[in-house]
Amino acid sequence: MSLGVRGLHAGYGRLAVLHGIDLTAGEGELVAVIGANGAGKSTLLRALSGLLPLTSGTVHLAGTDVTGYGPEKLARTGLAHVPENRLVFPSLSVADNLVLGGYTRRRGPAAARKEARDRAMALFPRLEPRLEQAAGTLSGGEQQMLAIARGLMAQPRVLVLDEPSVGLAPRLVGEIFSALGQLRDDGLTLVVVEQNARAAFAVADRVSVMDRGRVVLEGDPAALSTDPRVAGGFLGGGFAADADAGADAAGAATPGVASGATRATERT
Ligand SMILES: Nc1ncnc2c1ncn2[C@@H]1O[C@H](COP(=O)(O)OP(=O)(O)O)[C@@H](O)[C@H]1O
Ligand SMILES: [Mg+2]
Structure with a gap:
């Protein structure tokens, strides 16, 4: 089942957090959304799954407009x-x-x-x-x-995950991401939000980079990982080294990211 998000705006009260997000995940595709702490990744997933009302924009599942569905109805839809x-x-x-x-x-x-x-x-x-x-x-x-x-x-036919690698040792991150890859190979559609860009790049079919409520880059991981904006700004550690990346989790998450070119598939 495909997922399509168009022009999504959402926030909390008067705080606008998402400023027009477009995101597509085709059937059986694993799309990673990476971005620093506070970029709006969790807000995007909450809006997608009906936990947070949209200010504007649309959400489609397998071509059906599901905008405004509550969480339980969305769950029953897949x-x-x-x-x-x-x-x-x-x-x-x-x-x-x-x-x-x-x-x-x-x-x-x-x-x-x-x-x-x-x-x-x-x-x-x-x-x-x-x-x-x-x-x-x-x-x-x-x-x-x-x-x-x-x-x-x-x-589900579409599974969205919020930072599954947070606080886990590299070997476990590898195990989790290889399981996500298996689910994708079985035909499930996945959207994985991550600060751990390396883990995400190793398994994703496509990557979107979020910054301050916007998608600023997207493409296939091979192309993006050599993009100087990504290599310098994000893969260089900009993201995961983020000082307040979730209290207890940050310390444990950072070494996995800093461990260099180890691919998730080699860590399992
Ligand atoms: N429940 C909330 N109430 C008010 N503001 C929130 C809430 N959750 C997140 N925010 C704000 O929304 C912005 C994006 O947060 P979030 O979506 O959690 O980012 P990320 O998941 O990328 O770290 C931040 O500025 C954060 O302070
Ligand atoms: Mg988050």
Whole structure:
């Protein structure tokens, strides 16, 4: 299912944050949106998934205008949002977190819910032996895997993820991104927002660069990674070295980015 965003403006009260975003993800495409802390990436994903009203602009899913749909209706249409900071329910078991992820499909066939769960377990085999464990006792990487698995329980055809690499060691970032690549290869459409440009470039089909509420560059990762504006301004560490890139996470996220030319696929 394709995703199309045109001329999207959104913000908080009188604060305008997004100033006319255009973004397209074709069916089975993985599009990365990179940008510094505060660029508006999370705001874009919230607006896309119906959590924040648009000031103007349109959102289409598979060519259907879904502008103004609320989060639950969008979820039933096929869009799932994996929010930032891997918000799992810490006192609930891994299994119960997954059940909640399938909430919007509760009236659908049980076989489809089981298949979604089996596929998520196959993608993240670490979760299977931990199904009865409280989600809050998982490691950071496992919690991120659970957050993604929970999103998959909604049986989405478009999955949008907010900074899945934040705070994770490079090897785990590699594992997560290779799972996202697998989902794309299976035909899912993905939009991944990241400050970790290297991880995103290694797997994305296309990249959009956001700055202060606008898309300032877009293209295929090979071309963009040699673009002096990206190499100098972003891949050079401008982004991830951002001083207030999310309190506890920044320290852990930065070494992964600074580790040079290691490709995510080599870190798994
Ligand atoms: N809930 C909110 N209320 C008011 N302003 C917000 C809120 N969330 C984010 N902002 C502001 O919107 C801008 C973009 O933030 P955000 O979308 O979180 O950026 P990013 O995800 O790229 O770091 C920032 O200036 C931020 O302060
Ligand atoms: Mg954010």
